[in-house]
Structure formats: structure tokens, C-alpha cells
Amino acid sequence: MLRDINECDVKNRCSRRCHNVEGNYTCSCPPGYRGDGYIDGSGCKFPLMQISLGISLALLVLFTFVFILCWGHKQRSLKRLRRMYFEQNGGNYMLQQIYRQQGHTDRTKIFSEEELKIATNNFDESRILGRGGQGTVYKGILSDNRHVAIKKSRISGNHRQIKDFINEVAVLSQINHRNVVKLFGCCLETEVPLLVYEFVDNGTLLEHIDPLKNKNSLSWETRLRIAAETAGAISYLHYAASIPIIHRDIKSTNILLDHNHRAKVSDFGASKLVPLDETQITTVVQGTLGYLDPEYLFTGQLNEKSDVYSFGVVLVELITGNKAVEFNRPEERNLAMHFASLMKEDNLRKILDKRVLDVKNAGQLKEVAFLARRCIRVNGEERPTMKEVAMELEGLIAVKKHPWVKGEDMMSEVCEYLLGHVASRYGNAPAGTSAGYNGGYGNASADTLAGYDSIQKQMEFEIADGR
Structure with a gap:
């Protein structure tokens, strides 16, 4: 009887593990290894690549799962935060106001934060149009290719006056005055509201009258028209808006010009809504150095005469070409004080802008200078109203357009024209005057014509006094 020999005890071809079988033997690999176990075969190899790939895939799946969880949590947090900001910024109240605006719902839109990020390339530095005390203004392009200016406020954490802000937005959204920058809407999903205005493409008034910024100065006719348009817009805010608005930051950098040099009053970040039953309000003093009403500065009492x-x-800037505050000016840093001093010394020619001073313009320049002097009187009660200012400037333009009006008949002719022009604009034109023009100012009160009466008497007095 033959005895089986254990081939595993003798030389064999196994690389790792040998298994004796009757008449032969087999080879295998240890657990975790791959191969046939034979030396002259594939042998036994540790599957490092496969294990690494498996681990990598497992980690990738785990990482993806964690990322999705974190992203979802972040999106939910952002959604909650945006909702909180929306409610905090008076979003629900704003929606109610929009729904109540019959015929005006197409003028006001509540933009999402994402829309404005796309419009401004995530508020890129290259999109900045300017920075001011109220915040930063960016140029944006909406999905419908409209160019807009998006104002991002610097103030955060102060929501005490948020209802006033929403009221202001609701009122401005209803204003359709051609010389007031249109408000398209706002975004309430951010920590502070973002305002979306129409984009005005020709810079600020200061850029056009400052000789250091623009050598091609505006003509006197254009300056006078810009002054009249701006005065009309401010008068509209004071007297024709559903809730009177005091701008509180009228200055040459807040008067924008379009490609036709038409004036657009902008930047209502400091403006205040004044209830109809109040003539003035007490508030924290706010404004720009050089333009700030001294009476308001000392008393804190804000009224329409502060805008005057x-x-x-601004009128003084238009006729002099100088800045409101110039620290390098040797005589007086404050332009208004310097101007008043020269007027008192009857030395107006010293400060007039030589680029517009002409024999044909001399009379109008002097008239505007006297008007500016009345506007910057320290006592607010002695200043004219913006209605009166707007009417006087329009009157000067009307006289320019009708050069045949001369001599003693000038005042009566101009007054007759203006009374008809203003009455038709405000409603109820007197007999014998044209009522065909309607500038959107609403109906005039008796004070309107009485106010113009005071201008007429003032002009007659000053002409008799040697003007």
C-alpha cells in the first residue's frame, strides 16, 4: 500500500500557503491578499490600489453627504436670516403699502438680494459710483438690461425709524417728477435696506461747474435752467408730495445731470417726512458742511427753510464756480459767508465766475445773486419759500425768452405772465391767463399767489433802490 507524501514539506511552487491533498498539493493566499498563490503564477499581492480606491470613494461619499448637510443648514440659516431682516426692515408693512398703491404697483418692486448681487457682480469695487455719508452707491444692470444705481447704506443695527423709512419709500415710489431721480424699488433681505434708483449718466452738478474737474464749463443759460429745475423739484417735495419731504442734504453733488444736462435731485437718505399738521420737527442735526442751515445747526429745529x-x-456755486467749502481759500473757507460779505461790500464782481460773466448775462447774474443772498439769510423766516424761489427763477428765464419786454412795463408784463403761468400750473388760472400748462404741482393755495406778491414787491423795492 502506497503512502501519500506531503508535498508541502518538500520543495513546492507555493509563494505563501501550501495545502496538501492526496497525490498533490494546492497553493493559496493569506486573507486580504489576491492571486493564485503560485510562484510562477500571479502569486499573492496585497490589493493596495483597490483598497485605496475604495477608501477614497467612501470618503468622497461621506464628504458629499456632510457638504450637502452643511449647505442645506447654511441655506436654511440664510433663509431665516433674510426673513428676519425682511421683517425687521418692515417688509410686511412695505407689502401692505404697495398693495394699497392703486395705479402705482408697477413703480415699486421689492428686489431679492440675489438679484442685486448679480446686477452688481456681487457688489464689486469696480461698480462703485461714489461714497457718501449715507453709504456707497453701485452701478447695476438688471436682468431686463436696465441700468440702475443701487445704494447700500453704511448704517446697521438701527431700526428705530424703520417705519419712517418705509413711509419714505412708499411716498417716493409715487413721485413722478422729471427732476427727481426715480426710485424703482428696494431690497429688504439684507441687514440694512438697499435702494434701487434710476441711473443718471452724466455725473454731478459739481463736476460740471468746478474748473478743476471740467474745463468745458456749462453755459449760463444751462446753469440757470438747472437751478430752476432743481428749485421746482424741491418745491414739489415740500408742497405737492402726499407727505411733505424735507430733503435735508441739498448740495451740488446730489444734483445729477443726464445726457441733456437736465437736473435730477437725488440721495434721499437723510430726508425727513413731515406730517401735514407740523411746521417743523426736532431731530438730530444732519447735513453737509458748507450747506448746513446755521439756524437748524444751533436749534435742531428742521423745517422747509433748511432746504432753502x-x-x-448751490445758487452761489452756480454763479461763482467755487465750492461750498474750500480750505485753501485765503479770504473765507465758507463760501456762503464769503459771498454774503462781498455782497455787503457791493463787490460781487470779485467772486462771479468769469467763464459765464458777460454783458448779456450781467443782469440775470445779479438777480440770481440777490436771490441767493435772501436764501442764505441766517434767520429762516426771512428766507423765501421754495415755491417763491422756483417762480423767480422761472421768471428770469421767461424774461430772457421775451427780450422785447423792456423798461417800466417789464415788471407788469413779467408778473402777468408768471401769475398766469403759475396759476395754471397750480390750478385755477385767473381770467385772461393761459391754463394750458400743467407741470404736475397740483392746486395752488392762496399763499402761493400771495408769496409771489411778496417777490414782486421785493423786486420793485430793490429796483427802486438801485438794483
Whole structure:
């Protein structure tokens, strides 16, 4: 009887593990290894690549799962945060106001934060149009290719006056005055509301009258028209808006010009809504150095005459070409004070802008100078109203258009024209005057014509006094 020999005890071809079988033997690999176990075969190899790939795939799946969880949590957090900001910024109240605006729902839109991020390339630095005390203004392009200016406020964490802000947005959204920058809407999903205005493409008034910024100065006719348009817009805010608005930051950098050099009053970040039953309000003093009403500065009492003072400074800038505050000016840093001093000394020619001073313009320049002096009087009660200022400037333009009006008949002719022009604009034109023009100012009160009466008497007095 033959005895089986254990081939595993003798030389064999196994690389790792040998298994004796009757008359032969087999080879195998240890657990975790791959191959046939034979030396002259594939042998036994540790599957490092496969294990690494498996681990990598497992980690990738785990990482993806964790990322999705984190992304979802972040999106839910952002959604909650946006909702909180929306409610905090008076979004629900704003929606109610929009729904109540019959015929105006197409003028006001509540934009999402994502829309405005796309419009401004995530508020890229290259899109900045300017920075001011109220915030930063970016140029944006909406999905419908409209170019807009998006104002991002610097103030955060102060929501005490958010209802006033929403009221202001609701009122401005209803204003359709050609010389007031249109408000398209706002975004309430951010920590502070973002305002979306129409984009005005020709820079600020200061850029056009400052000789250091623009050598091609605006003509006197254009300057006078810009002054009249701006005065009309401010008068509209004071008297024709559903809730009177005091701008509180009238200055040459807040008067924008379009490609036709038409004026657009902008930047209502500091403006205040004044209830109809109040003539003035007490508030924290806010404004720009050089344009700030001194009476408001000392008393904290804000009224429409504060805007009159600021506009008076703009008038002085228009006729002099100088800045409201110039620290390098040797005589007086404050333009308004310097101007008033020269007017008192009857030395107006010293400060007039030589680029517009002409024999044909001398009379109008002097008239505007006297008007500016009345606007910047320290006592607010002695200043004219913006209605009166707007009417006087329009009157100067009307006289320019009708050069045949001369001599003693000038005042009566101009007054007759203006009374008809203004009455038709405000409603109820007197007999014998044209009522065909309607500038959107609404109906005039008796004070309107009485106010113009005071201008007429003032002009007659000053002409008799040697003007």
C-alpha cells in the first residue's frame, strides 16, 4: 500500500500557503491578499490600489453627504436670516403699502438680494459710483438690461425709524417728477435696506461747474435752467408730495445731470417726512458742511427753510464756480459767508465766475445773486419759500425768452405772465391767463399767489433802490 507524501514539506511552487491533498498539493493566499498563490503564477499581492480606491470613494461619499448637510443648514440659516431682516426692515408693512398703491404697483418692486448681487457682480469695487455719508452707491444692470444705481447704506443695527423709512419709500415710489431721480424699488433681505434708483449718466452738478474737474464749463443759460429745475423739484417735495419731504442734504453733488444736462435731485437718505399738521420737527442735526442751515445747526429745529438755505448755497456755486467749502481759500473757507460779505461790500464782481460773466448775462447774474443772498439769510423766516424761489427763477428765464419786454412795463408784463403761468400750473388760472400748462404741482393755495406778491414787491423795492 502506497503512502501519500506531503508535498508541502518538500520543495513546492507555493509563494505563501501550501495545502496538501492526496497525490498533490494546492497553493493559496493569506486573507486580504489576491492571486493564485503560485510562484510562477500571479502569486499573492496585497490589493493596495483597490483598497485605496475604495477608501477614497467612501470618503468622497461621506464628504458629499456632510457638504450637502452643511449647505442645506447654511441655506436654511440664510433663509431665516433674510426673513428676519425682511421683517425687521418692515417688509410686511412695505407689502401692505404697495398693495394699497392703486395705479402705482408697477413703480415699486421689492428686489431679492440675489438679484442685486448679480446686477452688481456681487457688489464689486469696480461698480462703485461714489461714497457718501449715507453709504456707497453701485452701478447695476438688471436682468431686463436696465441700468440702475443701487445704494447700500453704511448704517446697521438701527431700526428705530424703520417705519419712517418705509413711509419714505412708499411716498417716493409715487413721485413722478422729471427732476427727481426715480426710485424703482428696494431690497429688504439684507441687514440694512438697499435702494434701487434710476441711473443718471452724466455725473454731478459739481463736476460740471468746478474748473478743476471740467474745463468745458456749462453755459449760463444751462446753469440757470438747472437751478430752476432743481428749485421746482424741491418745491414739489415740500408742497405737492402726499407727505411733505424735507430733503435735508441739498448740495451740488446730489444734483445729477443726464445726457441733456437736465437736473435730477437725488440721495434721499437723510430726508425727513413731515406730517401735514407740523411746521417743523426736532431731530438730530444732519447735513453737509458748507450747506448746513446755521439756524437748524444751533436749534435742531428742521423745517422747509433748511432746504432753502442749502439751495441758496448751490445758487452761489452756480454763479461763482467755487465750492461750498474750500480750505485753501485765503479770504473765507465758507463760501456762503464769503459771498454774503462781498455782497455787503457791493463787490460781487470779485467772486462771479468769469467763464459765464458777460454783458448779456450781467443782469440775470445779479438777480440770481440777490436771490441767493435772501436764501442764505441766517434767520429762516426771512428766507423765501421754495415755491417763491422756483417762480423767480422761472421768471428770469421767461424774461430772457421775451427780450422785447423792456423798461417800466417789464415788471407788469413779467408778473402777468408768471401769475398766469403759475396759476395754471397750480390750478385755477385767473381770467385772461393761459391754463394750458400743467407741470404736475397740483392746486395752488392762496399763499402761493400771495408769496409771489411778496417777490414782486421785493423786486420793485430793490429796483427802486438801485438794483
